[in-house]
Amino acid sequence: MRATFLYEAGDVRVQDAPDPVIERPTDAIVRVVRSCVCGSDLHPYHTMSAADGPVPMGHEFLGTVEDVGSEVSGFKRGDLVVAPFAFADNTCEFCREGLHTSCPQGGFFAAGVGGAQAEAVRVPQAQGTLVRLPKDVDERLLPSLLTLADVYATGHHAAHQARVEPGDSVTVIGDGAVGLLAVLSAKQLGAERIILMGRHKDRTDLGRYFGATDVVAERGEEGIARVRELTGGHGTRAVLEAVGHMPAYEMAVGAVRPGGVISRVGVPQYEDAPIGFGSLFGPNVTLTGGPAPARAYIEPLLPGVLDGTVEPGRVFDRTLPLEQTPEGYRAMDQREALKVILTP
Amino acid sequence: MRATFLYEAGDVRVQDAPDPVIERPTDAIVRVVRSCVCGSDLHPYHTMSAADGPVPMGHEFLGTVEDVGSEVSGFKRGDLVVAPFAFADNTCEFCREGLHTSCPQGGFFAAGVGGAQAEAVRVPQAQGTLVRLPKDVDERLLPSLLTLADVYATGHHAAHQARVEPGDSVTVIGDGAVGLLAVLSAKQLGAERIILMGRHKDRTDLGRYFGATDVVAERGEEGIARVRELTGGHGTRAVLEAVGHMPAYEMAVGAVRPGGVISRVGVPQYEDAPIGFGSLFGPNVTLTGGPAPARAYIEPLLPGVLDGTVEPGRVFDRTLPLEQTPEGYRAMDQREALKVILTP
Numbered sequence: 001m002r003a004t005f006l007y008e009a010g011d012v013r014v015q016d017a018p019d020p021v022i023e024r025p026t027d028a029i030v031r032v033v034r035s036c037v038c039g040s041d042l043h044p045y046h047t048m049s050a051a052d053g054p055v056p057m058g059h060e061f062l063g064t065v066e067d068v069g070s071e072v073s074g075f076k077r078g079d080l081v082v083a084p085f086a087f088a089d090n091t092c093e094f095c096r097e098g099l100h101t102s103c104p105q106g107g108f109f110a111a112g113v114g115g116a117q118a119e120a121v122r123v124p125q126a127q128g129t130l131v132r133l134p135k136d137v138d139e140r141l142l143p144s145l146l147t148l149a150d151v152y153a154t155g156h157h158a159a160h161q162a163r164v165e166p167g168d169s170v171t172v173i174g175d176g177a178v179g180l181l182a183v184l185s186a187k188q189l190g191a192e193r194i195i196l197m198g199r200h201k202d203r204t205d206l207g208r209y210f211g212a213t214d215v216v217a218e219r220g221e222e223g224i225a226r227v228r229e230l231t232g233g234h235g236t237r238a239v240l241e242a243v244g245h246m247p248a249y250e251m252a253v254g255a256v257r258p259g260g261v262i263s264r265v266g267v268p269q270y271e272d273a274p275i276g277f278g279s280l281f282g283p284n285v286t287l288t289g290g291p292a293p294a295r296a297y298i299e300p301l302l303p304g305v306l307d308g309t310v311e312p313g314r315v316f317d318r319t320l321p322l323e324q325t326p327e328g329y330r331a332m333d334q335r336e337a338l339k340v341i342l343t344p
Numbered sequence: 345m346r347a348t349f350l351y352e353a354g355d356v357r358v359q360d361a362p363d364p365v366i367e368r369p370t371d372a373i374v375r376v377v378r379s380c381v382c383g384s385d386l387h388p389y390h391t392m393s394a395a396d397g398p399v400p401m402g403h404e405f406l407g408t409v410e411d412v413g414s415e416v417s418g419f420k421r422g423d424l425v426v427a428p429f430a431f432a433d434n435t436c437e438f439c440r441e442g443l444h445t446s447c448p449q450g451g452f453f454a455a456g457v458g459g460a461q462a463e464a465v466r467v468p469q470a471q472g473t474l475v476r477l478p479k480d481v482d483e484r485l486l487p488s489l490l491t492l493a494d495v496y497a498t499g500h501h502a503a504h505q506a507r508v509e510p511g512d513s514v515t516v517i518g519d520g521a522v523g524l525l526a527v528l529s530a531k532q533l534g535a536e537r538i539i540l541m542g543r544h545k546d547r548t549d550l551g552r553y554f555g556a557t558d559v560v561a562e563r564g565e566e567g568i569a570r571v572r573e574l575t576g577g578h579g580t581r582a583v584l585e586a587v588g589h590m591p592a593y594e595m596a597v598g599a600v601r602p603g604g605v606i607s608r609v610g611v612p613q614y615e616d617a618p619i620g621f622g623s624l625f626g627p628n629v630t631l632t633g634g635p636a637p638a639r640a641y642i643e644p645l646l647p648g649v650l651d652g653t654v655e656p657g658r659v660f661d662r663t664l665p666l667e668q669t670p671e672g673y674r675a676m677d678q679r680e681a682l683k684v685i686l687t688p
Contacts, residue, residue: 272617273616273619274615276616276617277611284446284505287619287624
């Protein structure tokens with residue numbers, strides 16, 4: 001089959017690779033119908049050394065079941081399925097609590113498993129991981145369904161962990177796909193005031209469509225001052241941080257109201273950060289978030305996608321065939337495209 | 345009057361000072377009946393330079409009202425009162441939300457206000473700050489009532505912010521007064537498993553009396569391993585950190601279960617700390633806590649103290665007259681005393 005590999009920073013290649021096969025009785029093989037490029041794929045695209053490559057890329061996909069291992073039941077060849085970006089058994093104590101990203105049987109689509117920017121993918125723990133979609137689903141819904149694999153689930157996780165509730169005030173940092181879907185999620189949970197911090201007008205316009213009430217283009221101290229100005233001087237009760245770089249964390253600390261919560265879903269590109277008296281402790285600010293247990297959210301979020309209540313698939317603004325995946329990375333990196341969907 | 349001042353690290357003096365007077369119409373003057381030395385007083389006792397001194401000390405007291413400003417109503421001379429360690433107007437938006445430590449009119453008993461390790465103290469925002477106690481209260485209850493000013497309220501804040509609930513598993517780091525009262529508070533909120541990390545047997549015995557089910561004397565990696573061993577490998581859902589030094593934070597990160605919460609009430613003696621993928625983010629751990637809005641907790645916690653359901657005053661194991669306050673600091677610093685109560 002054809003599959004995408006990152007060789008080193010900036011070097012993405014689509015090449016021949018062995019067809020995936022059932023390796024364990026809990027595996028399934030899924031033929032990819034749609035996949036896409038993630039903002040988090042851009043982190044290794046910026047920094048990975050050749051010594052760490054090549055690695056298979058892609059962790060978001062819709063597909064049809066092609067084969068299942070002997071311990072996988074309830075799925076048959078041809079079923080349309082979506083998978084969360086982290087596989088999990090869906091039966092352990094963590095999965096039962098909705099924290100599938102901490103499943104001891106779980107893991108990520110990466111080296112040793114395979115990537116989803118490919119014609120087919122091996123899915124470990126398929127019974128617990130895959131979610132079947134309706135057979136006759138309208139093809140126009142595929143982009144929105146694909147967002148359940150990661151970006152919509154991750155945006156929802158940000159708002160969910162921040163316990164956004166009706167009437168709430170929320171700042172969303174980042175106008176990438178996750179930030180915009182954090183706006184959508186905050187709106188769904190009833191937030192009244194949603195301030196979107198982002199500098200790309202086409203993206204922040206989509207953010208307004210999803211429910212942002214204000215847009216702040218300034219960054220750093222100016223951005224913090226603007227959020228405080230909009231909120232009577234104190235900031236918003238919740239800040240959803242969908243970037244992962246230190247300046248975004250610093251803006252979150254500046255924009256959160258005393259007693260409020262910073263919910264991070266952008267993968268942190270730092271380990272140490274300020275959390276002492278002058279940042280989080282003094283004003284009793286809570287810090288939460290992490291990788292989204294997307295599997296826990298797919299079923300609750302699915303009905304709104306299927307009936308058209310929400311259209312998270314609007315974050316896709318470019319469609320490319322799998323062979324042009326490297327162009328997808330380039331376009332997203334250059335901010336020419338918000339999010340690129342890939343077809344076989 | 346006589347009052348306590350810290351001149352520099354290790355140098356505490358009781359000396360003559362001007363009697364406090366009403367400076368603003370919102371002030372009251374309270375004659376101190378009981379005060380005490382706090383674990384947090386030991387931080388400047390260890391590190392303060394002579395250039396920053398002398399500073400008035402003490403922020404926990406019970407007393408009788410001696411005088412009130414023209415804008416203070418509802419209190420009369422002779423009323424027995426307790427005050428939270430942070431004064432506040434109790435009417436602003438933050439106070440109404442129960443976050444009195446963020447009151448714009450609020451502040452701490454410190455330079456410019458006066459300290460409570462003294463014969464009398466000026467209380468700013470007295471109307472909002474003071475809570476009247478029953479006139480005929482049994483003198484044996486005074487130590488427990490005094491803990492409402494800080495250590496019991498702070499232990500309660502740790503458990504409250506961690507949202508401890510019936511059946512919960514909790515680790516408490518630190519066997520000082522706050523740690524022990526965090527144990528008591530976790531027990532009150534229904535925690536089933538309470539692991540107390542501490543090395544002083546007389547203190548951990550009191551912790552067992554307050555509700556600890558297990559005691560871990562080991563520290564660092566060994567302490568973490570022991571907590572994990574006691575909890576099926578994963579740690580406890582909540583960790584209440586009542587120390588404030590970096591090793592205690594590191595133990596908290598090691599002892600918390602994925603998806604769990606670290607609630608800090610020990611004043612952090614650091615600003616930067618690990619919060620990235622390898623510490624908080626990857627396992628979706630929440631970090632919360634801060635200075636306790638004691639004012640919000642005094643009224644709800646008062647009935648249990650008055651009827652003897654709880655005896656938080658057991659943390660006091662030495663009584664000294666005000667003149668011997670320096671000996672109180674020395675004894676607490678040397679771990680000879682857990683917490684020293686001062687009489688006029």
